[in-house]
Amino acid sequence: xxxxxxxxxxxxxxxxxxxxxxxxxxxxxxxxxxxxxxxxxxxxxxxxxxxxxxxxxxxxxxxxxxxxxxxxxxxxxxxxxxxxxxxxxxxxxxxxxxxxxxxxxxxxxxxxxxxxxxxxxxxxxxxxxxxxxxxxxxxxxxxxxxxxxxxxxxxxxxxxxxxxxxxxxxxxxxxxxxxxxxxxxxxxxxxxxxxxxxxxxxxxxxxxxxxxxxxxxxxxxxxxxxxxxxxxxxxxxxxxxxxxxxxxxxxxxxxxxxxxxxxxxxxxxxxxxxxxxxxxxxxxx
Numbered sequence: 453x454x455x456x457x458x459x460x461x462x463x464x465x466x467x468x469x470x471x472x473x474x475x476x477x478x479x480x481x482x483x484x485x486x487x488x489x490x491x492x493x494x495x496x497x498x499x500x501x502x503x504x505x506x507x508x509x510x511x512x513x514x515x516x517x518x519x520x521x522x523x524x525x526x527x528x529x530x531x532x533x534x535x536x537x538x539x540x541x542x543x544x545x546x547x548x549x550x551x552x553x554x555x556x557x558x559x560x561x562x563x564x565x566x567x568x569x570x571x572x573x574x575x576x577x578x579x580x581x582x583x584x585x586x587x588x589x590x591x592x593x594x595x596x597x598x599x600x601x602x603x604x605x606x607x608x609x610x611x612x613x614x615x616x617x618x619x620x621x622x623x624x625x626x627x628x629x630x631x632x633x634x635x636x637x638x639x640x641x642x643x644x645x646x647x648x649x650x651x652x653x654x655x656x657x658x659x660x661x662x663x664x665x666x667x668x669x670x671x672x673x674x675x676x677x678x679x680x681x682x683x684x685x686x687x688x689x690x691x692x693x694x695x696x697x698x699x700x701x702x703x704x705x706x707x708x709x710x711x712x713x714x715x716x717x718x719x720x721x722x723x724x725x726x727x728x729x730x731x732x733x734x735x736x737x
Contacts, residue, residue, distance in 0.1 A: 464537055488524050613676070642662075699713070
């Protein structure tokens with residue numbers, strides 16, 4: 453016999469009970485706005501990880517964990533009589549209606565357009581409208597710069613991408629990708645010059661400039677730098693695990709293997725991955 457499915461109201465009730473000073477969970481009762489933030493960031497990354505691994509059977513649980521963070525903040529707001537979950541839903545819905553005038557002309561669900569298909573609305577038009585409306589919202593909050601309200605606690609690569617994207621919208625950008633590549637070479641040369649000078653503080657500064665230029669290259673190619681780096685991290689792990697396994701089969705301790713032997717196994721792992729990718733592409737055809 454299957455159990456009855458839980459509802460959103462059940463979840464809201466559960467959180468209220470967990471936070472009850474007398475009957476709730478001691479850990480949940482002592483949490484506050486700041487203590488939950490690290491958990492929120494962690495849960496967001498776990499959602500991204502499940503998607504990138506195509507672990508869709510894990511995704512409902514991971515999305516639930518992320519939703520629970522929203523429930524937490526909503527409970528804090530309700531306890532302090534600032535807002536509750538229903539206010540969050542109301543503000544979000546109103547904002548999305550406003551940002552999609554090509555779908556809801558009057559800014560209401562009832563005004564949904566039925567005379568124009570999604571295919572007839574160009575992506576660049578939607579993006580332009582979206583950005584224009586977000587700019588209006590920033591103006592309403594009395595933002596003084598196009599760079600205002602880019603969160604400080606974003607991962608550095610993501611924040612760099614947002615900052616450069618904002619600047620590019622007002623014309624502070626290279627005319628083409630070649631200019632970004634030239635900038636990358638320039639920054640790499642400056643890293644080498646700082647190294648030659650033995651100025652370690654300057655080296656760190658130039659490495660930051662090099663990373664920022666790399667993020668700009670990703671942006672101009674419409675690639676998410678965080679996602680690119682996560683994919684490379686995963687690739688590095690796979691190949692290094694192969695190196696470790698190969699050395700273990702040879703009975704050679706990792707610390708005694710030496711760079712040339714490890715590099716040889718690394719290249720084998722690389723060739724195997726390339727062969728697998730080619731086979732998958734041929735199969736897809």
